[in-house]
Amino acid sequence: MSASKGLHPEAAIGPIAVPAATPAWRRGLYLLVGIAVALAPLVLLESFHLFQLTMAVIMALAVLGLNIVCGYNGQISLGHGAFFAVGAYATAILMSHFDWSFWATLPVSAVVCGVIGYGIGFPALRLAGHYLALTTFSLAVAVPQILKHKSIEDWTGGVQGLFLVKPDPPAGLPLSPDQWMYVVTLIVAGACFLLAWNLIRSRIGRALIATRDNPTAAEAMGMDIASLKTRAFAVSAMITGIAGSLSAVAIEFVAPDSFSIFVSITLFVGMVVGGVASILGSLFGGLFVLFVPNIAEAISKAAPGVIYGVILILFLFLLPDGFAGLLRRIGQRLRIRP
Amino acid sequence: MDGLAHQIVAGIATGGIYASVALAIVMIYQATHHVNFAQGEMATLSTFIAWSMIQAGMPYWVAFFGTIVVSFAIGVVVERILIRPVANAPVLTMVGVFIGLLLIIGNATGWIFGYTTKVFPSPFASDKPLFGGLVSAHELGSTLVTLTVLVLVWAFFRFTRLGLAMRAAAYNPRSARLVGIRVGWMLALGWGLAAAIGAVAGMMVAPVVFLDPTMMLGILLYAFAGALMGGIDNPAGAVLGGFSVGVLENLAGAYVVGTELKLTVALAIIIGVLVVRPSGLFGRVVLSRV
Amino acid sequence: MPALLEVKGLKAGYGPTHVLHGLDFRVNEGGVTALLGANGAGKTTTLRAICGMVRTEGAIDFLGQTLQGRATEDIVRRGIAHVPDGRGTFMELTVEENFRLGAYTRRDREIQADFDRLCGWFPRLKQRWRQQAGTLSGGEQQMLAIARALLLRPKLLLLDEPSFGLAPLIVQEIFGIMRRIRAESGVGILLVEQNANLALELADLAYLLETGSIVMSGIAAEIREDEAIRRSYLGY
C-alpha cells in the first residue's frame, strides 16, 4: 500500500501518480507498434479465439468506463453492469426492431447511457463511499428483473431476449464477419481509449483526481465538484454502455439473465486486477476477466467465482495498484539499474 | 379486507427475516463503518450447513443450534483473516474485500452443495392454516423465532458486560482500549454474532424461498433497504425498518407492481431513503458536545 | 522514594515525524509529577507513548517491568488509567454505562461501593446517572472522565489537561478532587497542565518540556519559589 500521508480521510483510494508526458516521437512509435500488435491476431488466430479476444477488448472497454468514475474519481460503483446492459439493449432494440445499422446505434447507445449516468450521478453526489457502492450494487441486482418486466416485453423480448446479427464486412474487404467484428471493436475501443487518455491528461482529468484525493482542497481551489462528479459518471456510463453495444452484436444475442450482478462484479474485479486508475490497466483487466474464467472453468462451474474472489483479495492485499502498477514498478527498476 | 390483513401478517413474517439481516449489517457497520456485501452469502452458506446436518440425520433443533455455533465461528475467522489486515485501508479496498468474500463464499457454496434447488424443512407443521387462514404455521413460527433472536440480541447489548464493551468498541475504539477492552476481539465477536443472526434468518426463510446458492441475494437488498430506512448506524431502527420493508414489499407486490418487480421496490426504497433522508427515517439524533 | 514509573530516553513520533527526542522522567509511588510545556511541546504525545498509542523507542518501566511494545489494553490492565485530551468519554452511552466501562477490567465485589464513593465525590454525575454523556457540560464530562479512570483502580493516573476549557470555579473543584485522590488513594499521577501554578502546587516533581525535550526539571515546590525560572520558562 502506498503511504497515505496527507490523504484526505474521505478519499476513496490511495493517491496514484500520473506518469509524466512522453515525447511526441516516442508516442508515435508506441502507437504504430500498438496498431501492429492489435491487428496481428487477424492473421494469427482462428475464429473462436478471435471472438474471445474481441470479447476481451470489449470487457477492457467496459472496465475503462468503470475506471474513470471509480479509479480516477473515487466514486465506487458496483453497478456498472447496468450501463453495460442498457447499451446492449439500446443497440439490440434499434437493430432488431428498427433495422438500424450497428454504427447508427452507437451514438444513440452512448447518449442514452450518458444521460442515465448523468441522472444517477446526481443522487450519487450525496452518497459517500459505501452508500454509493450499496446503491449501485442494488441497482445491478435489480437489473435482470427490470429487463424481464412485462411492460417493456414488446421491446426487450422478455426472458427470451433478442437476436441480432453481426455487421457485414464492407464489400471488397477480404474479412469474415468475425474478423470484421474484431476490427470494428478495435476501432470503437481504440477511439474510446484515446478519448479517455486525453481526458485524463487534460485539466479535467487532473481535477477528477484532485476531487478524489482531497475534495475539500479541490473545492477550495474553485473546482465545481458536483458538476465534475456527475460528468465523470456520464462519461463513464457512456463508455461502459458502448462496450455493452459491442458485446450485443459480437454475441448476436441479448437476454436479461446475461446481465446479472456478476457482470458488475466482473468489471470491478477487472479494474482492481488490471490497475485502479490506470488506462493500460483497464486493458489488462479486460484480458483477465475473459481468459481467467475460461481456464478456471475447466476445474468446475463454480471455480471461476472462487478464483476471482481469491485473486481479487490477493491483489488487494499484495498488489493494490494491480497489474499496471506491477509493470510500472518493474519498469522503474529496469530504468534505474539497466 | 381479509386479503389485506393476510398480506400484512405475511409481510411481518418476511419482515422478521429482513430485520435480522439488516441488524447483522448494521452491527458490522457500526463497528467498522463498512457494509458487508457478503452477509447474504454467509447466511446462505450457513443454511446449507444446516441442510447437510439435517440430511445426515440430525434432529432439526440440533442442526439449528449447531449451525448457529458453526456460523459464529465462521464469522470470527473471516474477521480475523480477511477483514483485520485491511481495517485501515481505503474504502475501495474494503469494498473489494467484501466483494471477494461474496465471490468466494457464494461460489464455494455452489461448488460444494450444487446449484439445484433444495427443499429445506420447516420445524413448524405447515399444512394447517391458523386463525382462519390469516397466517401459516411457518409464518407464525419463524416470526416468533426472529423476534426471539432480536430480543436476545437487544438484551445482550443492553444488559451484559460484554455487550456493553462491544458497543463501546464500536462507538469509540480508542477510548475503549483505554478502559482495557480488547477492541480487535470485539470486532471479531461482532462478526460472529452477525453471522449467527444471518444463519437464523437463512434457516427461517429457506422453507419459503427454497434453498439455492443465490437464495439471499434479493433478501440482502431488502435488508439494505430496511437498514437504510432505520438509519444505517441504528440497530433498533434497522429492525423496525426491516419489518416495515417486509410489509411494504408485500403490499406493493399484492396491490401495486406485482411480484415481478419486487427487487425494484427494494431499489426504489434504497434510493428514495438515501436521497430524501440519508440518516434514515427513524434516524436518531446523536447528541454530542464537542 | 521508589519509582512507580521510570522513563529513560523516550523517543516517539507519528509516521515519519519525530516528536519526542529522548525524555527522562519519573513518577514516584503515590506522588504527583507535573509535565509542563507550551502548545505542541509533546505533552500529549508523552502520555500516548506511555500507553502504547504511538510508536516509541526507549525504556518505559512501570513497577519494574517494561511497557515497551505492549498493546494499549494490556498496559491499561496493568493499572494505568489515562484521561486523554478530549477526555475519551463515550458520548453515546449513559453516565452509568461510562462508569461500568471504567470498571470493565475488574471482577471484584467492590465495584458498586466504588460507584457510590465516586458519586459522593461527584454528586452532579449521580443526578445525571441515566443521561447520555454527550449531553453533559464540559465540567461534568471532565468529572466523568476522571471518575471513569479511577474506577479502573489504577496505580498510575495520566491526566491530560484536566482544566482545559473549564471555568475557574470548576477547575478549583477538579483540583480539589485530585488533592483528595493523592491523599486518600495513594495513586501516582502524571499531570499535564497549562496552568503551571496549580499544577506545581499539587505536584512533587515537575518537568518542563520544550519541542520534545526536557529543558528543566526538579522539585515542584522549589520551581514554584524560583522567580527566575517562573519568569523565563513559565511566563507568570
Ligand SMILES: Nc1ncnc2c1ncn2[C@@H]1O[C@H](COP(=O)(O)OP(=O)(O)OP(=O)(O)O)[C@@H](O)[C@H]1O
Ligand atoms: N496524530 C498526530 N499525527 C501527526 N502529528 C501529530 C499528531 N498528534 C500530534 N502531532 C504533532 O506532535 C507535536 C506534539 O503534539 P502534542 O499533542 O504532543 O503537543 P502538546 O504538548 O500536547 O500540545 P497542546 O498543549 O497543544 O496539547 C505537534 O507538533 C503536533 O503537530
Ligand SMILES: [Mg+2]
Ligand atoms: Mg496536548
